[in-house]
Amino acid sequence: xxxxxxxxxxxxxxxxxxxxxxxxxxxxxxxxxxxxxxxxxxxxxxxxxxxxxxxxxxxxxxxxxxxxxxxxxxxxxxxxxxxxxxxxxxxxxxxxxxxxxxxxxxxxxxxxxxxxxxxxxxxxxxxxxxxxxxxxxxxxxxxxxxxxxxxxxxxxxxxxxxxxxxxxxxxx
Amino acid sequence: xxxxxxxxxxxxxxxxxxxxxxxxxxxxxxxxxxxxxxxxxxxxxxxxxxxxxxxxxxxxxxxxxxxxxxxxxxxxxxxxxxxxxxxxxxxxxxxxxxxxxxxxxxxxxxxxxxxxxxxxxxxxxxxxxxxxxxxxxxxxxxxxxxxxxxxxxxxxxxxxxxxxxxxxxxxxxxxxxxxxxxxxxxxxxxxxxxxxxxxxxxxxxxxxxxxxxxxxxxxxxxxxxxxxxxxxxxxxxxxxxxxxxxxxxxxxxxxxxxxxxxxxxxxxxxxxxxxxxxxxxxxxxxxxxxxxxxxxxxxxxxxxxxxxxxxxxxxxxxxxxxxxxxxxxxxxxxxxxxxxxxxxxxxxxxxxxxxxxxxxxxxxxxxxxxxxxxxxxxxxxxxxxxxxxxxxxxxxxxxxxxxxxxxxxxxxxxxxxxxxxxxxxxxxxxxxxxxxxxxxxxxxxxxxxxxxxxxxxxxxxxxxxxxxxxxxxxxxxxxxxxxxxxxxxxxxxxxxxxxxx
Numbered sequence: 122x123x124x125x126x127x128x129x130x131x132x133x134x135x136x137x138x139x140x141x142x143x144x145x146x147x148x149x150x151x152x153x154x155x156x157x158x159x160x161x162x163x164x165x166x167x168x169x170x171x172x173x174x175x176x177x178x179x180x181x182x183x184x185x186x187x188x189x190x191x192x193x194x195x196x197x198x199x200x201x202x203x204x205x206x207x208x209x210x211x212x213x214x215x216x217x218x219x220x221x222x223x224x225x226x227x228x229x230x231x232x233x234x235x236x237x238x239x240x241x242x243x244x245x246x247x248x249x250x251x252x253x254x255x256x257x258x259x260x261x262x263x264x265x266x267x268x269x270x271x272x273x274x275x276x277x278x279x280x281x282x283x284x285x286x287x288x289x290x291x292x293x
Numbered sequence: 294x295x296x297x298x299x300x301x302x303x304x305x306x307x308x309x310x311x312x313x314x315x316x317x318x319x320x321x322x323x324x325x326x327x328x329x330x331x332x333x334x335x336x337x338x339x340x341x342x343x344x345x346x347x348x349x350x351x352x353x354x355x356x357x358x359x360x361x362x363x364x365x366x367x368x369x370x371x372x373x374x375x376x377x378x379x380x381x382x383x384x385x386x387x388x389x390x391x392x393x394x395x396x397x398x399x400x401x402x403x404x405x406x407x408x409x410x411x412x413x414x415x416x417x418x419x420x421x422x423x424x425x426x427x428x429x430x431x432x433x434x435x436x437x438x439x440x441x442x443x444x445x446x447x448x449x450x451x452x453x454x455x456x457x458x459x460x461x462x463x464x465x466x467x468x469x470x471x472x473x474x475x476x477x478x479x480x481x482x483x484x485x486x487x488x489x490x491x492x493x494x495x496x497x498x499x500x501x502x503x504x505x506x507x508x509x510x511x512x513x514x515x516x517x518x519x520x521x522x523x524x525x526x527x528x529x530x531x532x533x534x535x536x537x538x539x540x541x542x543x544x545x546x547x548x549x550x551x552x553x554x555x556x557x558x559x560x561x562x563x564x565x566x567x568x569x570x571x572x573x574x575x576x577x578x579x580x581x582x583x584x585x586x587x588x589x590x591x592x593x594x595x596x597x598x599x600x601x602x603x604x605x606x607x608x609x610x611x612x613x614x615x616x617x618x619x620x621x622x623x624x625x626x627x628x629x630x631x632x633x634x635x636x637x638x639x640x641x642x643x644x645x646x647x648x649x650x651x652x653x654x655x656x657x658x659x660x661x662x663x664x665x666x667x668x669x670x671x672x673x674x675x676x677x678x679x680x681x682x683x684x685x686x687x688x689x690x691x692x693x694x695x696x697x698x699x700x701x702x703x704x705x706x707x708x709x710x711x712x713x714x715x716x717x718x719x720x721x722x723x724x725x726x727x728x729x730x731x732x733x734x735x736x737x738x739x740x741x742x743x744x745x746x747x748x749x750x751x752x753x754x755x756x757x758x759x760x761x762x763x764x765x766x767x768x769x770x771x772x773x774x775x776x777x778x779x780x781x782x783x784x785x786x787x788x789x790x791x792x793x794x
Binding site: 131133134135136137213214220222223224225226227228229230232233257258259264265 | 584607608737738739740741742743744745746749759760761762763776777779780781783784786787793794
């Protein structure tokens with residue numbers, strides 16, 4: 122017999138009690154290494170500029186001081202931001218949270234995902250991590266980008282989501 | 294008008310050359326000036342008279358344009374299969390397009406004056422994922438266009454099988470009169486934008502204007518009239534007013550060109566608009582493709598009691614995302630509500646998108662805090678302190694910026710709101726005017742809830758609903774409401790048996 126029970130908003134599954142999956146433990150180190158490379162490159166440029174242009178110490182000291190402060194923040198920041206990122210795979214969707222000051226939680230239903238992509242830079246491969254990108258309609262650069270996943274986990278997720286996309290298309 | 298081919302490939306009418314002339318000219322105007330560099334270099338190297346140079350230049354340009362258009366026509370072939378249109382084009386870079394009927398979101402038809410006389414039209418296929426005018430069939434007969442449209446609509450399940458001609462007048466939803474053309478012209482922002490861009494140009498000719506004014510003053514003095522500074526200001530104001538009036542007249546003329554005899558019809562699930570003075574534009578869109586319905590009203594539109602309504606389809610992919618919009622340039626709020634009832638029936642359309650309708654829920658007043666703080670107070674304090682040594686006590690006048698920003702933020706907060714039922718949600722926003730955006734929950738692509746530290750303290754959140762046509766943000770609502778709406782949206786997406794596109 123046809124049934125059409127009323128749905129109470131508070132009875133719908135929420136995201137408050139979710140068990141968030143953390144990113145790969147190597148991700149923090151990977152971020153720091155990348156930032157150290159960039160900071161060193163900028164330091165070398167500033168130092169070379171000082172010696173070649175014979176700039177006064179005061180002129181180069183200010184950028185170097187700013188660089189030192191920025192470098193400290195950049196190197197400490199992964200310890201603050203990475204633990205606050207996480208994802209949960211549910212039966213019907215994937216939920217991702219991120220942000221320290223501005224915290225956001227994004228949910229993408231599997232039946233809205235157009236395609237899935239995994240990618241890794243040489244530095245990612247060194248730390249055995251990868252990025253998972255999920256694309257929905259109307260987006261361009263990847264509507265949900267989960268950095269810092271273990272390489273194997275990213276591949277497992279990609280296969281799992283593709284299966285889910287397939288089953289949702291069959292059910293439609 | 295088409296040449297049959299044993300292999301099934303057809304060539305369009307030779308009058309398609311006109312279409313290619315237009316397309317190539319537009320491409321040159323847009324981004325291919327550099328390709329004319331060798332030609333311009335030749336002109337500079339040529340030692341003859343200037344007139345001869347221009348004549349040779351003009352003749353050369355016409356020859357190149359005509360040759361390129363004839364070649365484009367010659368290499369343009371199309372083939373209609375049971376489920377797709379194949380197009381082969383390109384002289385040097387060969388390209389084959391395979392446009393699946395199911396991917397076609399809308400079919401647009403253009404008919405310029407010459408084509409109208411010959412009974413020809415240009416078909417444009419609006420597809421998800423393509424950019425530019427790639428899916429065009431130029432200079433085909435109206436009968437062929439109609440039969441192809443029937444075939445495409447039949448294939449994509451739109452049920453639009455009742456039509457045999459391109460325009461019917463039986464079930465018109467809206468017809469625009471010449472009064473409406475004037476309204477469209479008056480509310481077109483492009484006239485003001487043109488005026489703003491023309492500012493530097495006016496500045497350049499100001500010396501000439503000044504000279505003219507001096508001459509007028511001298512002539513007036515000759516007649517015994519003595520003009521002082523206030524008269525000069527009046528003349529300047531008069532000149533600006535004349536320029537504005539000219540721009541408005543151009544704008545109204547443009548409205549006549551684009552929307553003359555505009556008629557909006559609904560045939561089963563296909564919304565169609567036809568209009569245009571010389572070139573007739575016919576746009577059609579399947580109702581199922583609508584992602585968001587927008588109603589906007591600027592200051593001038595508010596004075597005229599009219600709105601602009603747009604139906605947004607899924608944006609095409611690629612780096613340059615193109616918005617696909619079905620435009621209804623001028624409607625009253627009542628008519629807009631009637632239209633949305635027809636467009637969203639039977640599943641929705643009961644809510645009013647009129648921004649002045651009562652039941653909109655306001656967002657939290659805390660919404661104003663960040664605007665006043667970061668756009669008003671902080672910049673004003675920094676500017677006051679920084680300029681205090683130069684301006685002294687007068688630097689305090691900069692603080693007047695704060696109440697001005699506070700007033701604008703208050704207006705923005707008063708206009709921000711939302712309204713929903715079981716199937717759809719409407720967001721209202723605006724500063725001087727109003728904009729309302731309506732969407733069906735089941736068509737959402739993804740949902741994001743964001744909270745700043747301040748919002749967390751006040752149990753508030755901002756909800757962003759990502760649609761295939763762009764995102765809609767509802768700021769500073771109760772966190773519990775935001776999560777309930779998000780969860781309900783995910784539920785509606787999951788249980789909906791209908792396609793989102």
